[in-house]
Every structure is written in structure tokens, then in C-alpha cells.
Amino acid sequence: MMKSIPYGRQFISDEDIDAVVKTLKSDFLTQGPRVIEFEQAFAQYVGSKYAVAVSNGTAALHLGAMALNVKNGQKVITTPITFSATANCVKYCGGDVVFADINPETYLLDIEQVQDLLDSSDKGTYQGIIPVSFTGYPVDLQAFRKLADEHNLWLMEDACHAPGAWFTDSSGHQQNVGNGAFADLSIFSFHPVKHIASGEGGMITTNNKQLYEQLLRLRTHGITKEPELLLENHGGWYYELQELGYNYRITDIQASLGNSQLKRADEGLKRRIEIAKRYDDAFRSLNIVKQKRSETEQNAFHLYVVEVSDRKGLYDYLKKNGIYAQVHYIPLHKMPYYRQEESLKTDLPNAEGYYERCLSIPMYPSLLDEEVNFVIEKVLNYLN
Numbered sequence: 271m272m273k274s275i276p277y278g279r280q281f282i283s284d285e286d287i288d289a290v291v292k293t294l295k296s297d298f299l300t301q302g303p304r305v306i307e308f309e310q311a312f313a314q315y316v317g318s319k320y321a322v323a324v325s326n327g328t329a330a331l332h333l334g335a336m337a338l339n340v341k342n343g344q345k346v347i348t349t350p351i352t353f354s355a356t357a358n359c360v361k362y363c364g365g366d367v368v369f370a371d372i373n374p375e376t377y378l379l380d381i382e383q384v385q386d387l388l389d390s391s392d393k394g395t396y397q398g399i400i401p402v403s404f405t406g407y408p409v410d411l412q413a414f415r416k417l418a419d420e421h422n423l424w425l426m427e428d429a430c431h432a433p434g435a436w437f438t439d440s441s442g443h444q445q446n447v448g449n450g451a452f453a454d455l456s457i458f459s460f461h462p463v464k465h466i467a468s469g470e471g472g473m474i475t476t477n478n479k480q481l482y483e484q485l486l487r488l489r490t491h492g493i494t495k496e497p498e499l500l501l502e503n504h505g506g507w508y509y510e511l512q513e514l515g516y517n518y519r520i521t522d523i524q525a526s527l528g529n530s531q532l533k534r535a536d537e538g539l540k541r542r543i544e545i546a547k548r549y550d551d552a553f554r555s556l557n558i559v560k561q562k563r564s565e566t567e568q569n570a571f572h573l574y575v576v577e578v579s580d581r582k583g584l585y586d587y588l589k590k591n592g593i594y595a596q597v598h599y600i601p602l603h604k605m606p607y608y609r610q611e612e613s614l615k616t617d618l619p620n621a622e623g624y625y626e627r628c629l630s631i632p633m634y635p636s637l638l639d640e641e642v643n644f645v646i647e648k649v650l651n652y653l654n
């Protein structure tokens with residue numbers, strides 16, 4: 271029987287299973303001590319002051335947009351080459367999404383296109399920017415911070431693809447994705463296809479104490495019991511609903527899995543980098559790898575993308591051979607829902623050209639060398 275190879279998948283170890291079983295036998299199932307442990311370990315991993323764990327990456331984006339005060343009539347700029355949730359979080363809050371084109375060398379939101387949008391608009395029309403470290407390629411947040419400050423905007427990084435990635439700042443320092451040095455908030459997901467799996471799960475990291483405290487409230491309905499934050503206090507039972515939030519809590523069951531997986535994050539990243547290098551070497555002469563490789567930036571390789579003119583042909587051929595490649599992403603500004611946006615700039619040639627050719631081939635730490643070779647062989651077979 272032919273083995274099937276997906277484009278991405280989780281790896282669950284015996285330690286992961288033990289950690290979950292231990293939690294199931296403990297006093298806490300929903301948010302409890304394992305969530306706090308996970309938050310502290312994750313903040314340490316990325317180098318941020320604070321981390322708030324939530325039920326999934328989409329909830330993290332939604333709470334982030336709420337905390338950053340997205341409201342009716344506010345415009346937020348993001349990339350069309352991302353998962354829907356990146357833009358949807360703005361819509362949840364009543365804001366408008368404006369898409370700017372990608373840079374064909376990195377596939378990330380092109381800062382010059384963003385600059386053009388900001389320069390051509392009335393002052394004050396835009397409220398924030400959500401760049402995405404797509405495929406795991408780190409956004410140059412220092413450059414985006416500078417631009418955001420010039421226009422008085424907030425900056426929320428969608429880092430769902432990029433735990434472990436880093437870029438080098440202008441003074442030569444390594445800046446880890448999610449470390450809070452430049453972005454107001456950074457967003458992570460623990461969906462099984464991402465680097466760290468918790469089933470469903472998400473995390474928001476920040477260095478801003480005020481945002482952190484607000485996110486904690488928003489995660490639990492907008493309720494606080496913190497004595498120093500209460501307007502009144504009627505006794506030990508007393509709490510206040512201070513703003514409208516949600517139940518976006520993650521469970522201790524999920525957090526114990528996420529925390530156990532986090533311990534292997536560096537190992538997994540190392541393997542992803544190794545696989546990327548094998549692919550890079552094998553495909554060099556075909557010129558199908560267009561994303562920049564750089565010594566001063568660490569791509570976390572959530573995805574490995576090739577660009578080919580006969581994308582559908584390659585996709586179907588690989589599928590026939592048990593290799594389930596995928597397309598990331600169909601440009602969001604072409605989705606029926608976003609086509610209705612009034613202020614939409616619909617001509618984004620780089621994103622559209624990229625979409626015509628892109629294909630994500632298998633990339634995950636438990637991919638065996640022989641499977642990598644099999645994928646390479648099939649890609650070469652088809653293209654030669």
C-alpha cells in the first residue's frame with residue numbers, strides 16, 4: 271500500500287501523552303496551573319515579557335484586534351497571502367481591511383506598498399498594520415515599527431507560522447519573532463499543522479502591561495476579580511464585568527500538550543531547516559524556489575513553497591503518488607467575502623502572480639529522509 275505524505279502534520283511523543291494523562295488525573299481540566307506554565311514557558315521561548323494563552327489562533331487575533339481598539343470605520347492594512355483569520359479579526363470588530371501587495375522575494379507584505387497606501391491617504395484613515403511572517407519568514411518588524419510610528423499606527427504581527435524565527439536588527443542584534451521589541455502584539459497558533467500542537471490553541475505575546483491585563487480580562491468575558499482593579503468590592507465572591515469579552519480560554523489539557531511540545535520546538539525547527547536545505551539543493555538548477563534565503567534572517571519553515579508554471583499539473587501528479595501538496599494561499603482580496611469591501615485595492619499583481627504558481631510541498635519535522643527523497647524524485651520527475 272502506498273504511504274501518503276501530507277504537506278504538514280503533528281508529531282505526538284510518549285512524553286506528550288504522559289503530560290496530558292497527568293493533567294486528566296489532576297484537579298484542573300480547563301484553565302488552571304498548566305496554562306500559566308505554558309504561558310511562562312512560551313514567553314521565555316520567544317523572549318517576551320507577557321504571554322496570554324487562548325483557545326485558538328483566531329481567538330488570539332480577535333482579542334488582539336479588540337485590545338488595539340479596532341472599531342467601525344477604522345482601516346487596517348494586511349497581506350492578501352495569509353489565512354483568512356488574519357483579516358477576519360478586523361471585520362469581527364467592525365473595521366475595514368485594506369490589502370497591500372506582497373514582495374515577490376519574501377512573499378511578505380511589501381513595506382513600500384504599505385508606505386504608498388499611507389502616503390496617498392488622508393491622515394488618520396488607517397489605524398494599524400498586521401504583517402504576517404508567512405511560511406515562517408520573519409517580518410522586518412523594526413522597519414514596520416518605524417513606519418507605524420510615523421503614522422501613529424499599531425502593529426500586530428501574525429506569527430502563526432514563525433515560532434523560532436528571527437531577524438537581525440540595524441544594530442546587528444538577533445530579534446526573535448514574538449519578543450515584543452517592535453510589535454505591540456504577536457499572535458501564535460497551536461493547530462496541529464503548526465510548529466507546536468495543542469489540538470486547538472493560540473497565544474498572544476507582548477511587552478505592554480496594559481494590553482496584557484486587558485487581554486486577560488477579554489479572554490474571560492471581560493470579568494475581573496483583581497482587587498486593585500475593582501470599582502467596588504462587596505466581599506470574597508465579588509467580581510465585575512468591566513467590558514464585553516468572550517470565553518476564549520484554553521484548557522489545561524491542551525496547555526499540557528502544548529507545553530510538552532514546546533520542549534521539542536528547537537529540535538523540530540532544526541529538522542525543518544535541514545529538510546529545507548535538502549529541497550533547496552535538489553531544486554537549485556530548476557529555479558523553482560523563489561523565496562529569498564538569508565544569513566541574517568531565520569525562516570522557521572512552517573511551509574516550503576515552490577513556484578511552477580504548471581501548478582495544477584504538479585499538484586495532481588504528486589497526489590497520484592500519495593504526496594498531498596497544498597496551496598497557501600488563495601489571495602484573500604479575491605475571496606467572495608472580501609471582494610465586497612468598498613475601499614479595496616483589487617489590483618495586487620505580485621500576490622496574484624504568486625498564487626498562479628505556488629505549491630507547498632511536505633514540510634514537517636517527522637518527515638523521514640527517504641520521504642524527502644521521494645518528494646524530490648517526484649517533483650524532478652514531473653518537471654524534467
Ligand SMILES: *Cc1c(COP(=O)(O)O)cnc(C)c1O
Pocket residue numbers: 326327328329352353355356402428430431459460461470471472
Ligand atoms: C493557523 C493560522 C491562523 C489561525 O489559527 P487557528 O489556531 O487555526 O485559529 C491565523 N493566521 C495564520 C497565518 C495561520 O497560519
